[in-house]
Amino acid sequence: MSKQESFFDRFLSRANQTVVLVAGIVGIAVSLGLYQVTHNGGSDDPDDDKEVVTPVPDPDDTKVPTCYDGMRNGKETGVDCGGNCPPCPPPLPTCSDKIRNGNEEGVDCGGNCPPCEPKGAFTNLERIIEESTGRLTKTSGGKNWNGGASSVKVLPAGTAGGVSYTLKSSDGHFLFGLSPIAGDAGFQSVKYALAVQPGTGAKVQVNVFESGINRTKRDSRTGVRTSIHRAANGQITYTVDGMRVTDVPAANYTGSLLLDLSINHGGVSGLTMEGGWR
Known part of the structure; x- marks a missing residue:
């Protein structure tokens, strides 16, 4: 026992x-x-x-973004990837093809490519606000050419570079281009420019303007890439859908240039600076 x-x-x-x-x-x-x-x-x-x-619940568990909403949010480092979502894939070859495709937010930027120009890329804002996404939106002044902005970066003298934009129906009526100095908010002060005017459906009209003078017009459509490029020798070239606008007199300027724009109404996003901007 x-x-x-x-x-x-x-x-x-x-x-x-x-x-x-x-x-x-x-x-x-x-x-x-x-x-x-x-x-x-x-x-x-x-x-x-x-x-x-x-x-104890993890406070981050209530903040985990959805990994399938088509947006970059929460701790994601790309659209629906990184952070608490699956790892982002490596940069795609399309990030250097000078075309906006895939999930890019601009030409060769955003999505799985390097970020587009962040907020703070523009100065001399007149009747325009620059949103956190980099979008420029006109806030007052009605449908008039009285909203303007210019880039902080400069394309130095004798340096090749330019600006591209893919036509979208979601943007307004605006004009963008290259100018030696930041002018007023009107379109006449932009020395070499493309004016974009969305039409009905997918139609978009593109006009070439030089210092307020309408040189030529192109009927185009959404999804088409447009650009203004300055070569190192000073030659200015306008392209729409990869085609050079040949009936515009050859323009040449070798000095420093700014990205300059004027908005009639609405806003614009996706302007991409290419080349030797500093």
Whole structure:
């Protein structure tokens, strides 16, 4: 009988040690904030009010963005990838093809490509705000050529570079181009420019303007890439859908240039600066 009592004594002793060890671990977890102690009260019987130990919710769990909403948000480093979502794929070859495709937000930028020009890329804002996405939106002045802005960066003298834009029906009526200095908000002050005027459906009209003079017109459509490029020798070239606008007199300017624009109404996003801008 004494041997049996000794066995149970040892069993109970070890059981008590286990309970103490578990209680100690739970206490440490609670003190570290990993678990929380709550009560399942609600009954008139005090014996029914028992402590319940549950994990503390991770505050980040309530902020995890959806990984399939087509937007870059939360901790994502790309659109629906990175952070708490699956890893982003490596940059695609399309990030250097000078065409806006895939999930790019501009030509060869945004999405899985390097970021587009961030907010703060423009100055001399007149009746225009620059949103956090980089979009420029006219805020007042009605449908008139009285909203303007110019780039912070400069295309140095004798340096090749330019600006491209993919036509979108979601943007307004505006004009963008290259100017030696930041002029007023009107379109006449933009020395070499393309004016974009969305039409019905997918139709978009593109006009070439030089210092306010309309040189030629092109009927185009959404999704078409347009650009103004200055070569190192100063030659200015306008292209629409990869085709050079040949009936415009050859323009040449070798000095420093700014990206200059004027908005009649609406806004614009996706202007991409290419070449040796500084």
